[in-house]
Amino acid sequence: METATTRPRAVRLRADATRNRERIVAAAREAIVELGPDVPLDEVARRAGVGNATLYRHFTDRTDLIRHVTLSVVARTVKRAEDALAQEPDAFTALRRFVFESADERIGALCSLLSDVFDRQDPAVVSQVEQMQRSINAIMERAQSAGQLRTDIAVGDLMAAVTQLTRPLPGTCCAGFDRFVRRHLQLFLDGLRAPARSVLTGEAATLEDLQARQP
Secondary structure, eight states: OOOTTHHHHHHHHHHHHHHHHHHHHHHHHHHHHHHOTTOOHHHHHHHHTOOHHHHHHHOSSHHHHHHHHHHHHHHHHHHHHHHHHHHOSSHHHHHHHHHHHHHHTTGGGGGGGGSTTSOTTOHHHHHHHHHHHHHHHHHHHHHHHTTOBOSSOOHHHHHHHHHHHTSOOTTSOOTTTHHHHHHHHHHHHHHHBSSOSSOOSSOOOOHHHHHOOOO
16 A cells, blocks of 8 residues: 555656656667667667666567657657648748758658568557658648649658668768768758759659568
8 A cells, every 4th residue: 555655756666667768768769770670679778778677677579669669759750740830831941840850850760660570550550650641741742732842752752761861871880970961861852842853763652662561
């Protein structure tokens, strides 16, 4: 039975557990961007400043951790997209703001969605990814309607480029990589502006195209 004496301690323990969980998710997000979804969980625990036992107390295995990281990144990305659309009167400025802020949210962690260890039929993930697609679509369609964004691209094109440009190159040292990200994203955004200066090969990519497994 909880008493007035034990209650403050219980509250502190719950607060500590919440902070540990948040640190683990944040550390995993960074590690997945840098090292991919196969990053050792020991490395995640080290970055989070917790012991392995603490990590496993919150997440049963790698799949469980990746799921929570994905849900966190998607939710934060949706919020960024909705805020940019609501707060920026200029359509392309809203798109630019979203691209840079999604980079800050480590959207590159969503490459885990393509991993074999990921359950793509998870109802919570499917629902949030659909919401993310709607939010980004709204930004892009507004910019296209305003004649500011080329019309031969879709959400998949934007997401593929942004996730790739915000992840360190394979086999290279990650130190200092962030200093290149905003520069390269700006070059990418310049290429999105209408009127288009080139004709793209193939078809516009959707999120479904990115997630489709190869035969």
